[in-house]
Amino acid sequence: MLSDYRLFLRQYLRHFHHTGxxxxxxxxxxAALxxxxxxxxxxxxxxxxxxxxxxxTRQIVARLGRSDRFDLVELNAQFAERLRQRFAHEPGFAEVAARTRVFQHAVEELPGEQPYDVIVSGLPLNNFSVADVEQILAVFRRLLTPGGTLSFFEYIGVRPARAFISGRGERERLRGVGRVLAERLKHEEFHRERIWPNLPPAYVHHLRSPGA
Ligand SMILES: C[S@@+](CC[C@H](N)C(=O)[O-])C[C@H]1O[C@@H](n2cnc3c(N)ncnc32)[C@H](O)[C@@H]1O
Incomplete structure (x- = not known):
């Protein structure tokens, strides 16, 4: 547990943009995600x-149905290795290892049309360019079956707070990301949760893919 915090902090310092x-x-x-x-x-x-x-992942594996299949895609090699170790040895994880795959690359590189019924994303979308957020949302749409569920989070108030202390270019980027997310949420969000016990507190958005 403590070693996870240390690893996370190290990766944040090395790869702020993607770790977030x-x-x-x-x-x-x-649990909400x-x-x-x-x-x-x-x-x-x-x-x-x-x-x-x-x-x-710990919460997901506890909820998987007996025949559900589970894929994980993680860009960071050290995190992917940590996850592989958990599925190899850790109670809770090891029981579902035979129907689990850990991919180490960007989600954008996952192939296929509609292979998933549920996507849970921890990506720090507020760190990315508007074009990257648009691309990632398009990838989620391609990967999700019609009627499938996408759950992701964003920290409450972080976009306006960062915009307040940033220069013009960064403000415009954050506004653009906000616009792209709001447009998608307007059409597809069916449930939103506010999670206060997290640093910082967060919204969890649950979206249903159209066309079921
Ligand atoms: C905010 S952390 C969330 C970690 C974990 N889900 C949690 O809630 O503690 C974001 C994670 O997304 C990964 N990541 C960033 N961009 C990615 C991409 N394009 N494809 C796959 N993983 C990515 C980072 O390496 C990092 O592990």
Missing amino acids: AVAPSSRWLA ARYVGGDGPPRRVLEVGPGTGAV
Whole structure:
């Protein structure tokens, strides 16, 4: 646990842009992100994007149905290695290892059309350019089956706070990211949660893909 915090902080200092947080998500934020994993019904295919050290993964594996399949895609090689170790050895993780795959590359490189019923994303979208956020949302749409669920978070108030202390270029980028996200949320969000016990507090957005 402590070693996860150390690893996370080291990666944040080295790769701020892609890591986007100083510490793993709290267990309350992680549980909210995993809310639509599992349940009754046919086997489902679940993708976690940007799992980091596995704070949200822990909640996902606890909720997976007996025949659900689980993929993880993580850009950072050290995080991916940490996750592989957890699936090899750690109780809770090891039980689902046979139906789990950990990919170490960007989510944009995942192939296929609509292979997943549920996507849970930990990506720090507010760090990315407007074009990158548009591309990632398009990738989520390509990967998600019609009627599938996408859950992701953003820190409450961080975009306006960063815009307030930034120069013009950064302000415009943050406004652009806000616009792109708001447009998608307007059409597809069916549930929003406010999670106070997290540093900083966060919104969790749950979206349903159109066309079911
Ligand atoms: C804010 S951290 C979230 C970590 C973890 N989900 C949690 O809540 O503690 C963002 C994670 O996304 C990963 N990441 C960033 N860009 C990515 C991309 N394009 N594809 C896959 N993973 C990415 C980072 O390496 C990092 O592990």
